[in-house]
Amino acid sequence: VLILCKCNIAFAQNNLVPNPSFEDYEVCPYNFYQINYAAPWHTPNIVIEESEYYNQCDLTNLVSVPQNWVGLQNANTGIAYAGVYSFRGITNIREYIETELLEELEANKKYCVSFYVSLSDKSNMASDGYGIYFSDTPVISVDSYYIPVNPQIENPIGNFLSDKENWMLISDTFVANGGEKYITIGNFLDDANTNTTYVGGGVWDFAYYYIDDVSVYYCDKDTSFL
Numbered sequence: 001v002l003i004l005c006k007c008n009i010a011f012a013q014n015n016l017v018p019n020p021s022f023e024d025y026e027v028c029p030y031n032f033y034q035i036n037y038a039a040p041w042h043t044p045n046i047v048i049e050e051s052e053y054y055n056q057c058d059l060t061n062l063v064s065v066p067q068n069w070v071g072l073q074n075a076n077t078g079i080a081y082a083g084v085y086s087f088r089g090i091t092n093i094r095e096y097i098e099t100e101l102l103e104e105l106e107a108n109k110k111y112c113v114s115f116y117v118s119l120s121d122k123s124n125m126a127s128d129g130y131g132i133y134f135s136d137t138p139v140i141s142v143d144s145y146y147i148p149v150n151p152q153i154e155n156p157i158g159n160f161l162s163d164k165e166n167w168m169l170i171s172d173t174f175v176a177n178g179g180e181k182y183i184t185i186g187n188f189l190d191d192a193n194t195n196t197t198y199v200g201g202g203v204w205d206f207a208y209y210y211i212d213d214v215s216v217y218y219c220d221k222d223t224s225f226l
Contacts, residue, residue, distance in 0.1 A: 016101045016216045017183070022080040028057040035082055035097055044098045044139040044147065044184055051095045052083040054210070071121025076167040076212040083120070086127040086161075086187040087196050087207040094146040096186035098139060101216065105134065107178025112219035113153045114171035115185065117209040119164045124202040126162035129187035129194040130155040130170060130209070134180040146190050160197050167212065173219065185211060 022038045029037050035051040036042045043051045056079035058064040065081065066074045075081050084095035105111060119126055131151030133139065141147055152174040155161065161168050187194060196207060 013217050016103060016105075016218075017214045018099060018102055020214045021075070021077040021212055022053065022055070022082055023078045025053070025055060025057070025080070029053040029055055029063045030058055030060060031062065034063070038080065038082070041082065041097055041099045044096050045141045045144065047142055048144060050084075050144065051097050053080070054083060055080040070123070070208050071164070073118050073120070073164075073210055076116045076118075081210045081212040083208060083210050084186055085206060085208050086129050087125055087191070087194055089125070089205045092145045092190050094144070094187055096139075096141070096147065096184050097211065098182060098184040100138070100182050101180075103181075104136075105176035105178065105180040106218075107176060110173050110175050110219055111216055112171070112173050113216050114169060115214040116167040116169055116212045117161055118167045118212075119162055119199070120208040120210065121164050121201070122203040123164075123208050124198060124200055124205045125196045125207040126160045126199045127187065127194055127196050127207040128155055128157055128160050129189045130161060131185075131188060132214075133184045133188060134174075134176070135182050135184070136179040138182050139184045147184070147186070147188055148190070149184075149188055151188050158195060160195070161207075161209065162197065162199050164199075164201070183214070183216065185214065 131154035133151040
């Protein structure tokens with residue numbers, strides 16, 4: 001019986017996100033806008049490649065770990081992470097990362113979702129706008145502006161993500177409609193609805209965040225004690 005219980009728990013915790021901590025890469029990043037090197041992660045923008053991929057393998061300190069163009073931060077797990085703007089200081093400009101899940105979500109089942117973010121050292125601003133949007137088809141953006149969808153997982157309004165030293169957990173659960181196969185991460189609010197606060201200590205008046213350890217798994221009452 002104990003063996004069966006352990007197997008069920010392990011199965012329930014199977015992460016449906018491929019390359020969840022961005023450790024796997026096809027090419028070592030060496031410049032901006034190379035999130036696609038951490039396949040199958042990519043940007044939903046089909047016109048201008050956006051969003052950064054950071055890995056210790058980069059020797060230039062531009063997109064390396066822990067030192068890079070926006071600060072110094074060790075990975076939450078391993079030696080890599082992603083990075084996007086939550087608030088740019090230029091009206092409604094955003095960046096996102098997206099990937100296809102390992103399998104479709106099942107209707108009426110509850111899923112536990114989490115990811116970690118850390119504010120970059122050179123950011124003068126902190127934002128509360130961050131979430132994950134689940135969809136049955138890929139999100140496609142033809143410009144660099146915010147994507148107006150309603151994410152199922154959101155950082156609480158007024159909870160400013162202002163920590164530059166540590167990784168901050170964003171997590172919640174939701175019940176799937178069924179058929180969701182893609183996740184997109186970023187700030188889906190326009191500037192008018194994005195709360196920001198000045199934290200200082202940086203160089204530029206933007207809110208730029210590192211992202212690591214993205215997790216989506218089926219959860220129910222049998223795993224609530226974990």
